[in-house]
Amino acid sequence: MKALAALIFGTIGFVLSIPLVFANGGDSTGVYACGQLGTILDTIRTLESGGNYQIESGGSSASGAYQYIDTTWRYWAGEADVSTDLYPTAASAPDFIQDQVAGVNVSAILADNDNSVEAVPIVWYYPAALDDPSWMDRIPAPSAGNTLTVREYQTRWLDTYNEKAEAGGENAITCGPTAVTGDWALPAPREVIGENTLDDPHHDYPAWDFMIPAGTPIYAITGGTVANVGTWTGNWWAAGCGGNNPPAACTSCGVGITIQHPDGLRHTYCHNSTSHVAEGDAVAPGQHIADSGNSGRSGSAHLHLELRINGIRHCPQPLLDALYHGTAIPLAADLPTRGCSFQT
Structure with missing residues (x-):
């Protein structure tokens, strides 16, 4: 599908450009999404940047809470109807705009994978593993600094997601009623x-x-x-x-x-x-x-x-x-x- 092809291009560019670094902390709740999607975005922010919307990577163009490299940001910003003239990089965009772009990105992943949350970390890390399961137990692009296999990344990601989903109470990202x-x-x-x-x-x-x-x-x-x-x-x-x-x-x-x-x-x-x-x-x-x-x-x-x-x-x-x-x-x-x- 067109969306999946574009998604694979974008996420591969993202992963191969920088080493995978899990950030610490970061329960920053986005303003764009609620429910399941809100929890997914919170998980990505927590692991990629600790919820820091202004962070920039010293070794690549990756920036913002979701650590988008510039080419991937431009593609998904376009899909989200966000001006890249106004916001040329992820870190240059306000918090809610970054959430909006990532929300459209993740929503496409879910739509292309029967709403499977388990697919999100695979596509985010190394989408080729969706079609070739042998990649699940291999480290993609170790020369770029990656140290985890796709399965290890997925396990770490899902553990964080499940902790957030089960937290409930004041930590839950609930969908409020409309006015x-x-x-x-x-x-x-x-x-x-x-x-x-x-x-x-x-x-x-x-x-x-x-x-x-x-x-x-x-x-x-x-x-x-x-x-x-x-x-x-x-x-x-x-x-x-x-x-x-x-x-x-x-x-x-x-x-x-x-x-x-x-x-x-x-x-x-x-x-x-x-x-x-x-x-x-x-x-x-x-x-x-x-x-x-x-x-x-x-x-x-x-x-x-x-x-x-x-x-x-x-x-x-x-x-x-x-x-x-x-x-x-x-x-x-x-x-x-x-x-x-x-x-x-």
């Missing part, structure tokens, strides 16, 4: 919605595509009754849906939810991994209805949010911007019907 403003709410925890994503366009019709790590809670932007729930957890491209003999189960929305509001507004949420509602359920604004994912016709984990009134699609972006900034919320019927896609 509810009257009859409206943001569709995800505010901390994972960057201000620069609010006007992201859809590819060819009015909607909102938001790159969001798999497993992030998705909330109903307003209330209503669940009109439809899609159940296909497969991925369009991985399942061969675009081929000559596509499987019968293929649906573009994947695990999707459509909610009908009494005033005629229908809001749809596509590409989730899990649904928490059923057809006919009454839903309140801000209710946790799904967890994000990469199902359906999706190239990487993201939320597709679509609004329709009487069958006509309206742009969600002005509504989301108002909710995020606490300004006057526009009427759904007044939302534009063009100008929020690449083909307007």
Whole structure:
């Protein structure tokens, strides 16, 4: 897959450039992710930099909490819609931007490996071991200073991850509820919605595509009754849906939810991994209805949010911007019907 190929290129460049050094301490909790992804990012920060977002490596271009070398940073910053003109290196970026980039990176690893946490340290250290298990008990690039086999690295990494996951209490990286403003709410925890994503366009019709790590809670932007729930957890491209003999189960929305509001507004949420509602359920604004994912016709984990009134699609972006900034919320019927896609 394209994402995996790019991932392998990026992580090999990262590993071969500097010796592996485990940092001490560092329970720095990122602002970009929560739940499983938050714990994964915390584990990487702890082992790579001790949670130091400004650290730089003396022997290579690696920098920041996740110790990205510059070429790898530029690739994943682009995937996360982060300007490398503004932030040319990892250490030059604010904490939450580094978390955002690493979150997109890790989310791609999970999406390409059936959400297996065990795959994260392998891909982060030496991705060739995924396809060639003989590498698991070999030391990759010892000339670069590495001293651990891939299996030893994975074991050390997973021990740290499990300690953090089991800690609970005040150390747990939990996903908070969304803020509810009257009859409206943001569709995800505010901390994972960057201000620069609010006007992201859809590819060819009015909607909102938001790159969001798999497993992030998705909330109903307003209330209503669940009109439809899609159940296909497969991925369009991985399942061969675009081929000559596509499987019968293929649906573009994947695990999707459509909610009908009494005033005629229908809001749809596509590409989730899990649904928490059923057809006919009454839903309140801000209710946790799904967890994000990469199902359906999706190239990487993201939320597709679509609004329709009487069958006509309206742009969600002005509504989301108002909710995020606490300004006057526009009427759904007044939302534009063009100008929020690449083909307007």
